[in-house]
Amino acid sequence: MAAGTTTAEMTSAAPVTRRRTPTGDAIRQLRKNKMAVVGLIVILIMIFIALFVDTSLFTFFTGGKAQPLIAPYHYAEVDFLHANAPPLTRTEEGKFYILGTDYLGRDNLSRTLYGSRISLSVAIVAATVSLIVGLIYGMISGYGSAVRDNFMMRVVDFLYGFPLIIFIILMQVYFKALSATDDTNPFVAWLIRIDDAMGGIFLVFVAIGLLNWLGMARIARGQTLSFKRKEFVEASRSVGSNDGRIIRKHILPNILGPCIVAETLAIPGYILLESFLSFIGLGANPPTPSWGIMISETYQAMRVAPMNVFAPAVALTLTTLAFNFLGDGLRDAFDPRLAD
Numbered sequence: 001m002a003a004g005t006t007t008a009e010m011t012s013a014a015p016v017t018r019r020r021t022p023t024g025d026a027i028r029q030l031r032k033n034k035m036a037v038v039g040l041i042v043i044l045i046m047i048f049i050a051l052f053v054d055t056s057l058f059t060f061f062t063g064g065k066a067q068p069l070i071a072p073y074h075y076a077e078v079d080f081l082h083a084n085a086p087p088l089t090r091t092e093e094g095k096f097y098i099l100g101t102d103y104l105g106r107d108n109l110s111r112t113l114y115g116s117r118i119s120l121s122v123a124i125v126a127a128t129v130s131l132i133v134g135l136i137y138g139m140i141s142g143y144g145s146a147v148r149d150n151f152m153m154r155v156v157d158f159l160y161g162f163p164l165i166i167f168i169i170l171m172q173v174y175f176k177a178l179s180a181t182d183d184t185n186p187f188v189a190w191l192i193r194i195d196d197a198m199g200g201i202f203l204v205f206v207a208i209g210l211l212n213w214l215g216m217a218r219i220a221r222g223q224t225l226s227f228k229r230k231e232f233v234e235a236s237r238s239v240g241s242n243d244g245r246i247i248r249k250h251i252l253p254n255i256l257g258p259c260i261v262a263e264t265l266a267i268p269g270y271i272l273l274e275s276f277l278s279f280i281g282l283g284a285n286p287p288t289p290s291w292g293i294m295i296s297e298t299y300q301a302m303r304v305a306p307m308n309v310f311a312p313a314v315a316l317t318l319t320t321l322a323f324n325f326l327g328d329g330l331r332d333a334f335d336p337r338l339a340d
Contacts, residue, residue, distance in 0.1 A: 026257075029333040036329020042322035050117040071110040072096070076287040079105030084305040100307045102298055111289040112311045118290045119319060122204055122274040123267045129209030131263045134216025139247055139255075141217070142224030153221065156214050165273070168207040172282035175203050200285030204277060208270050219262050223255035257334045265327035268320040275316055291316045 030036055049070055051057055056066035068074055073095075082091055083105040089097045099108040141152035179192045195202040227233060233250050241249075277283035278292030286293060291312035298308035 026330075026333040030329050033329040033332060035325045036333075039322040039325030039329065042318060043326060046116050046120060046319055046322070049113055050120045053113045053117060068110065071107075071113045072098070073107045073110045075106065075111045075114040075289045077106060077110075081105065084301070084308070086305070087307055099311050100305065102294070102305070102308050103301065106287075108294075108307055108311045111294060112291070112315050114289040115291045115294060115312060115315065116319070118199070118201055118278075118284055118288070119271045119274060119316070122201060122208065123270050123323070125205045126209040126212065126270045127263050127267050129205070130213045130216050130266070131259060133210065134213035135220045135252075135256075135259060137213065138217040138220025138222075139224050139251060142221035143228055143243065143247060143251065149221070153218075156217055159214055164211050168211060168273075168277070169280075169282060171207055172203060172277060176282065196285070199288035200283065201274075201288075201290075204274055204283055208273055212266070212270070215266070216259060216263060220255060220259055223258060224251055227251055227254050261327060261330045261334055264323065264330055267323045267327070271316070271320055271323070 052069050053071045054066045054068050054074075059066050079091070079095065079101060082089060082095075082097070082101055083103055085097050085101040085105070087098060087100045089100060091097075097107050097109070099112070101107055102111070137152065137156075141149050144152075175188075175192065175195070178188060179196065191203070228246075228251065233246060236246050236250055274283055275290065275292035275295075278290040279296040281296070283292055284290040286297075294312040295309055295316075298305065302309050
């Protein structure tokens, strides 16, 4: 050791090692997946568009009528003199339709941008409801006794026997029929008023979210079964922790990652299901723009005005692909076997 070298100097010269965490490793792994990063960027852009397509985010608290912000025009603004106008049409009144207009003269670009709000709302709300219900049900089933676990999973198996898409369609038809009559009980009338105020998508939220938690419940139950016999859980139980604390502090943090990844991969299915319901007239209420409604209203005139179908179809495809890429990236990032 050189003379005059102090312990503080030796300590400061020592290399500093960063503490690695599973979350940090997952983020680094995700950043290496270029397709997942692109998907995340596309999703963030779509969320930004959905939030600021008009000023409703600001007028929600202050009141007043929302005005287009990112969108050039309001989605219901019609221009009958320029119906089915081709892209890049400029009118005598000074209006400029970048993607043309539909059969009523409504701007395709504006309606496509507004449609992102419907699809992303369904995706986020349905995924959140499905995740919460599935997690709670799956953890209660997997952590409980064998009798309770067997009973709860037989209920899931029984519900799996129902064709859920048929049930959703029948439920939508039932409520759509009730909304056209005045002979309803107060609770149903309240649900219909909420649905009408939200443009016809509230019941879609309920149908998709509450009927698609079965797969999440099975994933959560399997993850809970694999963790409840681990050493750290047994140690926590040995020091007197009750079941609720063990589930909150040990089971839930360890199974939340895989469950979120699985739900992210399920989001494209929710978006396509909403588009399908809107396509057959059981989703959003016109003139509320939904990509499924836009395709349904214009596909028969595809040869005359192909942009009417092309614009919402491309937006729908990009959004579903973005969630698929992000979900695949998250699955690979949270898989320790693929870590560098």
